[in-house]
Amino acid sequence: MGASQSAFSEQELDDYQTLTYLTKKEILHVHKRFATLDSGAVGSDKNAKLPFTKVKELPELKVNPFKDQIMKVFSSSGDGMTFEDFLDMMSVFSDDAPKAVKVEYAFRIYDFDGDDMLSSADLKELISRLTGEDNALNEEQMQQLIDNILEEADLDDDDSLSFAEFEHVISKAPDFVSSFRIRL
Amino acid sequence: MDESHPLLTNTQGQGSLRAAPSAPDYQAFDNQGLVLETDLTETNTLPSDDRDDRGVDIGTVPGGAQQADISTAACEADTVSIVTIGEEQEKVALGGEEILFRLRLAHIYGDLDWANHLRRLNDKSREDVHVQILDKLREQPISIHQKIRLSRYLRDRMDTTSVSSLTSQQARKRQKSRRSKFKPSVGIWNGNIGTISAYFGSHVASYFVFLKFLVYLDVLMALLLFGLVTLPQILSNNNAAPEGLSGDFGVVSTSVIFFGAYSDTKWGFYDRPLAFFLTWAAVNVLCFLVIVSSMYIRYSLSKRVETSEDEFPFSTTVFSSWDHALTKPEGAGLRTNVIITNTKEMVREERSPDKSTCCQSTGQFVIRAVVNMLVVAVLGGSGYLIYLVADTWDSSLDIPRWLDDLLRTYKLPLVVAALKMFVPLIFDQVIRLEGYAPRTELKVTIARTALFYLASLVVFLLSMYEVSTQCIRDVNVTASTATKNRAVCCWENEVGEEVVKVVLIDLGQILLTTLLFDFLRAAVIKCGAFTSLGYREFTVASEVLDVIYGQSLVWLGLFFSPLLAAMGVVKLVIVFYFRYVTARMCKVPPRTFFRASRSGNFFMFILLINFFVCFFTMAYAVIELKPSTDCGPFKAEDHVFEILTSRVGDLPTWIRDVIVYVSTPAIVIPVILFLLLGVLYFKAKSASYTRVIDKLREQLRFERRVEKREVFARARIIYAGPQVSGTGSSPRQRQMTTVSSRTSITDTATTSSLSHP
Numbered sequence: 003m004g005a006s007q008s009a010f011s012e013q014e015l016d017d018y019q020t021l022t023y024l025t026k027k028e029i030l031h032v033h034k035r036f037a038t039l040d041s042g043a044v045g046s047d048k049n050a051k052l053p054f055t056k057v058k059e060l061p062e063l064k065v066n067p068f069k070d071q072i073m074k075v076f077s078s079s080g081d082g083m084t085f086e087d088f089l090d091m092m093s094v095f096s097d098d099a100p101k102a103v104k105v106e107y108a109f110r111i112y113d114f115d116g117d118d119m120l121s122s123a124d125l126k127e128l129i130s131r132l133t134g135e136d137n138a139l140n141e142e143q144m145q146q147l148i149d150n151i152l153e154e155a156d157l158d159d160d161d162s163l164s165f166a167e168f169e170h171v172i173s174k175a176p177d178f179v180s181s182f183r184i185r186l
Numbered sequence: 187m188d189e190s191h192p193l194l195t196n197t198q199g200q201g202s203l204r205a206a207p208s209a210p211d212y213q214a215f216d217n218q219g220l221v222l223e224t225d226l227t228e229t230n231t232l233p234s235d236d237r238d239d240r241g242v243d244i245g246t247v248p249g250g251a252q253q254a255d256i257s258t259a260a261c262e263a264d265t266v267s268i269v270t271i272g273e274e275q276e277k278v279a280l281g282g283e284e285i286l287f288r289l290r291l292a293h294i295y296g297d298l299d300w301a302n303h304l305r306r307l308n309d310k311s312r313e314d315v316h317v318q319i320l321d322k323l324r325e326q327p328i329s330i331h332q333k334i335r336l337s338r339y340l341r342d343r344m345d346t347t348s349v350s351s352l353t354s355q356q357a358r359k360r361q362k363s364r365r366s367k368f369k370p371s372v373g374i375w376n377g378n379i380g381t382i383s384a385y386f387g388s389h390v391a392s393y394f395v396f397l398k399f400l401v402y403l404d405v406l407m408a409l410l411l412f413g414l415v416t417l418p419q420i421l422s423n424n425n426a427a428p429e430g431l432s433g434d435f436g437v438v439s440t441s442v443i444f445f446g447a448y449s450d451t452k453w454g455f456y457d458r459p460l461a462f463f464l465t466w467a468a469v470n471v472l473c474f475l476v477i478v479s480s481m482y483i484r485y486s487l488s489k490r491v492e493t494s495e496d497e498f499p500f501s502t503t504v505f506s507s508w509d510h511a512l513t514k515p516e517g518a519g520l521r522t523n524v525i526i527t528n529t530k531e532m533v534r535e536e537r538s539p540d541k542s543t544c545c546q547s548t549g550q551f552v553i554r555a556v557v558n559m560l561v562v563a564v565l566g567g568s569g570y571l572i573y574l575v576a577d578t579w580d581s582s583l584d585i586p587r588w589l590d591d592l593l594r595t596y597k598l599p600l601v602v603a604a605l606k607m608f609v610p611l612i613f614d615q616v617i618r619l620e621g622y623a624p625r626t627e628l629k630v631t632i633a634r635t636a637l638f639y640l641a642s643l644v645v646f647l648l649s650m651y652e653v654s655t656q657c658i659r660d661v662n663v664t665a666s667t668a669t670k671n672r673a674v675c676c677w678e679n680e681v682g683e684e685v686v687k688v689v690l691i692d693l694g695q696i697l698l699t700t701l702l703f704d705f706l707r708a709a710v711i712k713c714g715a716f717t718s719l720g721y722r723e724f725t726v727a728s729e730v731l732d733v734i735y736g737q738s739l740v741w742l743g744l745f746f747s748p749l750l751a752a753m754g755v756v757k758l759v760i761v762f763y764f765r766y767v768t769a770r771m772c773k774v775p776p777r778t779f780f781r782a783s784r785s786g787n788f789f790m791f792i793l794l795i796n797f798f799v800c801f802f803t804m805a806y807a808v809i810e811l812k813p814s815t816d817c818g819p820f821k822a823e824d825h826v827f828e829i830l831t832s833r834v835g836d837l838p839t840w841i842r843d844v845i846v847y848v849s850t851p852a853i854v855i856p857v858i859l860f861l862l863l864g865v866l867y868f869k870a871k872s873a874s875y876t877r878v879i880d881k882l883r884e885q886l887r888f889e890r891r892v893e894k895r896e897v898f899a900r901a902r903i904i905y906a907g908p909q910v911s912g913t914g915s916s917p918r919q920r921q922m923t924t925v926s927s928r929t930s931i932t933d934t935a936t937t938s939s940l941s942h943p
Contacts, residue, residue, distance in 0.1 A: 158898035
């Protein structure tokens with residue numbers, strides 16, 4: 003803990019604390035966990051960018067079916083995660099983050115093709131990831147599920163969910179906040 | 187930002203607004219498609235003020251390469267619309283809200299040159315905008331790198347007083363929010379519970395959280411009772427247990443564990459019997475308050491989130507069913523399976539709704555009636571059995587003497603434990619005949635099992651009382667013959683001993699059944715035989731009922747054995763570790779979800795009901811039953827509560843008159859009628875509120891579907907031209923491209939909403 007504490011100046015820690023939903027202690031803990039992924043690189047340069055393959059090794063992400071999408075959303079440069087990206091991720095997934103922030107990022111995570119809309123293709127990808135890779139639902143069931151979701155949520159009949167529609171549906175879900183949470 | 191976003195590489199724009207304008211006039215490529223009018227008039231140079239006045243590198247505009255791409259990107263359809271709209275844009279600088287909005291969308295539409303925009307602000311509004319942005323900065327979904335740069339930039343340009351006031355304001359808000367959520371992270375067993383939720387999910391973890399809550403409660407009770415009742419007794423060092431008092435535990439029977447050892451005299455200034463009674467009453471009231479307040483907090487938290495019906499079953503399942511807290515592959519795999527089964531079930535249900543014929547439904551009704559009668563019969567039968575066994579013991583069997591003695595001592599607890607094992611199994615099987623939906627099935631089973639546990643406990647206690655007071659009646663009979671050496675009669679001690687026996691046997695039963703059913707099965711499976719059997723599921727509901735049963739025992743026996751709370755703590759700790767190890771090694775997460783958000787309150791509710799039943803039983807015992815004359819702190823009184831009157835002193839006559847008057851029917855009946863009227867009034871009021879709520883919900887649904895479609899349709903018409911189909915561009919994008927059009931959308935919205943009743 004002492005080593006990682008010296009890696010940040012007081013001002014930086016202050017900034018991190020003001021701008022994320024983590025306390026100073028949690029921030030240092032996050033840094034420690036980040037450093038364990040590749041202690042050499044992070045030790046030498048605290049802004050080191052670890053490639054996605056290394057970050058995937060984190061136990062909390064390893065079994066998550068959305069891990070690549072999560073990493074892509076939070077990565078600022080597109081080909082790796084720095085400590086700040088990682089901190090961002092932990093802040094959004096923390097307990098204190100308000101629901102609006104979580105909803106926004108959930109939308110981005112589920113938006114596989116990155117076009118700011120959840121189209122049928124996005125939903126299909128989402129469902130197939132949720133149900134595991136080996137085609138647990140057949141075509142017909144999948145299509146019916148997608149149709150049901152669009153019927154519930156799509157208001158302007160454009161066969162895809164915009165952010166407003168997504169937010170409308172998900173903010174009523176009682177379990178969303180408790181399931182969208184990672185504790186380190 | 188990500189270089190692969192479709193806007194750049196799309197030469198064939200899916201909608202005209204997506205493809206960037208090709209006219210080389212638009213230099214300031216700032217959030218793609220958004221143009222500031224002032225830049226239109228500038229010359230064809232890239233905004234070279236990438237660097238701030240102070241030479242700090244600020245937000246980068248996607249560089250020259252992108253420029254080239256954009257300019258070569260052919261834009262088939264009309265950029266005309268963009269041009270015209272751009273020219274209509276007002277020449278004002280962007281406000282704080284607008285800057286934040288664009289920053290939010292920067293991950294799709296390109297970076298925002300916020301320094302530029304901020305510089306455009308005039309001094310009057312600059313301060314306000316800075317404060318506005320800084321205030322909301324934390325909640326914005328932008329990368330922290332950007333946030334830090336932006337916040338430092340802003341803070342450098344604000345004067346120090348406003349900066350410090352803002353930071354202190356934010357710090358205070360944060361403190362308040364931290365304090366308002368009671369963080370359960372302080373406490374025991376957090377690591378264990380975390381591991382369980384990693385393997386099994388939050389639903390199973392809620393069982394362990396509930397156990398933790400009960401442990402805290404029991405520790406509180408134990409400390410109070412020990413400190414105020416037992417300790418004075420021990421310190422005063424006189425054993426008040428009458429000689430000749432014999433119990434089933436030998437020496438321990440006369441120790442402070444049981445009722446009999448407490449003396450009925452004062453110790454110096456400390457009035458021990460009064461302390462006994464008052465502490466016991468206070469502990470009960472405290473339990474009640476703790477449970478009710480915890481339920482209230484949870485209920486109010488959940489009501490804020492939930493709608494009373496499941497409005498979007500499919501969407502919520504798909505979007506929020508993955509529990510991100512799961513970190514182990516086995517847990518993840520099982521969670522996936524659960525999701526699969528759930529979705530399959532939902533899809534199937536949706537496709538073939540339950541169409542039952544008239545004959546089928548009457549048949550089902552008859553079956554259900556029969557089953558309910560059976561359940562009542564089982565309940566009655568078990569109650570009678572307990573009473574019977576308490577009363578008599580037929581020892582005509584040919585068994586060795588020690589076994590006979592053992593059985594005789596433990597007959598009642600054994601019967602209660604046996605019933606507890608088998609009756610829930612019966613209920614489990616019987617529910618399948620009734621053909622309810624799975625959720626209802628679970629609820630009905632839980633209700634029946636809880637009812638059974640309660641009934642068995644109450645009957646157990648009362649029958650114990652019946653049996654123990656035999657000796658009082660016998661004593662009364664023999665007293666007439668004036669024999670000196672009659673047996674010492676201490677019914678409270680006996681009841682206390684029986685309760686302790688039941689607690690111990692319950693613990694033994696839990697350990698034994700777990701060892702037999704879970705460990706053995708797991709060992710068999712691991713050795714390769716019977717692999718098709720599968721591990722047992724962790725059925726949270728039945729485990730929780732078990733724990734609540736144990737807690738009810740503690741509440742019932744607390745009066746007769748003050749240290750029972752401490753024993754309860756020890757038992758719960760043992761059960762926790764045992765279940766934890768069992769869950770990790772031999773069990774599998776449950777196949778049906780019980781909504782995690784609702785289950786916490788449901789368990790509390792059952793706990794509260796149990797508490798009430800126990801409390802009322804004990805209140806009856808305290809008020810009605812005569813304490814034994816030979817032992818205990820109340821031997822001088824006729825009724826236990828008279829300890830208050832006899833110690834605190836006689837009440838002044840006028841109070842006594844008032845109390846006597848108030849308890850006459852002349853007052854009691856009108857009061858009861860009045861209370862009934864009050865209940866009816868509030869019921870009528872709440873029924874009318876429910877009607878209003880339903881109407882409003884209906885309105886909301888209408889608004890959502892029909893109204894919003896109209897609004898979107900009108901908005902589409904406004905953008906008109908080639909965009910009639912309206913697909914492919916997200917509403918946010920449409921909002922972005924026309925600042926002024928946002929007002930028109932809201933206008934159409936308000937007009938359309940006004941036009942509808």
